[in-house]
Amino acid sequence: MNSFLKSPLINPVKCESQSPSRPMLPTKPANILLPKVFLLLATLTGLTLLLGSLAWAQFPPDEKVLPKVYVLPQPLDRGSPARVILKNLPPEAQVTGQFDGKPIFFFKLDDAQIGLFGADIMLKAGAYPLTVSWSDSVQTEKKVLDVIVKEKSYGVRDIKVPQNQVDLSPEDLARTKKESQETSKALATKTPERLWSGQFIEPVEGRINSSFGRQTRLNGVLNARPHAGADYLVPEGTPVKAPAAGRVILTGNHFFAGNSIYIDHGQGLISMYFHLSAIEVEYGALVKRGQIIGKVGRTGRVTGAHLHYGIYINGARIDPPVFRHMIANLMGQ
Numbered sequence: 001m002n003s004f005l006k007s008p009l010i011n012p013v014k015c016e017s018q019s020p021s022r023p024m025l026p027t028k029p030a031n032i033l034l035p036k037v038f039l040l041l042a043t044l045t046g047l048t049l050l051l052g053s054l055a056w057a058q059f060p061p062d063e064k065v066l067p068k069v070y071v072l073p074q075p076l077d078r079g080s081p082a083r084v085i086l087k088n089l090p091p092e093a094q095v096t097g098q099f100d101g102k103p104i105f106f107f108k109l110d111d112a113q114i115g116l117f118g119a120d121i122m123l124k125a126g127a128y129p130l131t132v133s134w135s136d137s138v139q140t141e142k143k144v145l146d147v148i149v150k151e152k153s154y155g156v157r158d159i160k161v162p163q164n165q166v167d168l169s170p171e172d173l174a175r176t177k178k179e180s181q182e183t184s185k186a187l188a189t190k191t192p193e194r195l196w197s198g199q200f201i202e203p204v205e206g207r208i209n210s211s212f213g214r215q216t217r218l219n220g221v222l223n224a225r226p227h228a229g230a231d232y233l234v235p236e237g238t239p240v241k242a243p244a245a246g247r248v249i250l251t252g253n254h255f256f257a258g259n260s261i262y263i264d265h266g267q268g269l270i271s272m273y274f275h276l277s278a279i280e281v282e283y284g285a286l287v288k289r290g291q292i293i294g295k296v297g298r299t300g301r302v303t304g305a306h307l308h309y310g311i312y313i314n315g316a317r318i319d320p321p322v323f324r325h326m327i328a329n330l331m332g333q
């Protein structure tokens with residue numbers, strides 16, 4: 001038998017006041033008191049109902065809906081973009097966020113606040129905290145969500161280039177270090193405003209012959225750095241279009257990337273175009289979606305003419321076609 005059922009706690013307890021030995025106090029006859037008590041109770045109930053209905057009319061029930069925060073997609077592949085969506089916030093709420101030690105910027109879309117972020121191609125599988133805070137003139141609220149990043153296999157590509165482009169001379173090594181500093185500085189650009197709107201278009205029409213995320217076996221030796229963009233196999237001279245509006249934050253001729261353009265689309269979103277035969281925009285220029293910015297070429301360390309197109313969100317290297325689909329879904333176009 002269950003010991004709980006035998007517990008003394010549920011045994012009846014004798015009550016002292018029930019003792020018949022206690023002396024009885026004299027009382028008024030019940031038939032005189034009862035109507036007065038009943039009348040008093042009825043009056044009080046009536047008053048309570050009246051006041052209650054008046055208060056209801058002046059202060060209708062609180063219709064405030066609780067804020068909602070969620071991440072799409074979940075789980076997330078390494079090398080993929082995602083968005084955090086906040087709904088039911090106070091109208092003038094200021095939103096900030098952070099993922100993987102990097103800031104997330106937010107913009108309003110219909111009745112929601114949207115923040116874009118990415119799981120860098122080198123991010124290991126696991127749970128990563130994403131923090132969002134929103135505040136208005138009255139209060140600040142904070143929420144931490146777990147973003148699950150999962151492993152994705154992107155495969156390996158074999159590339160053969162002249163050996164002096166792998167084992168660099170001291171001069172070439174010094175050049176690549178200087179260029180790496182320049183590109184790091186450009187990639188750290190944080191423009192709080194969103195400069196783009198609508199969907200992202202393709203920079204060129206063509207087949208991707210070397211997709212994002214692949215590891216490169218360079219002259220037979222596996223390189224630790226995965227391919228941080230998508231290569232479009234298109235003929236030399238094909239015009240390259242800006243996929244969305246933004247500002248040119250770097251142009252140059254680099255040892256590995258050849259003639260390159262970097263465009264800042266605002267809120268930590270940066271796109272880049274490598275191996276061009278011509279650069280047709282200047283540093284600092286504002287470009288529109290569809291504007292021709294350069295021409296496809298074979299400059300830098302390449303095996304043939306193609307366009308290398310890369311997208312970074314707050315420093316996270318992500319798959320450009322996956323990003324384009326996400327923005328198309330988000331913007332409903």
Ligand SMILES: [Zn+2]
Pocket residue numbers: 227229230231307308309
């Ligand atoms: Zn490439």
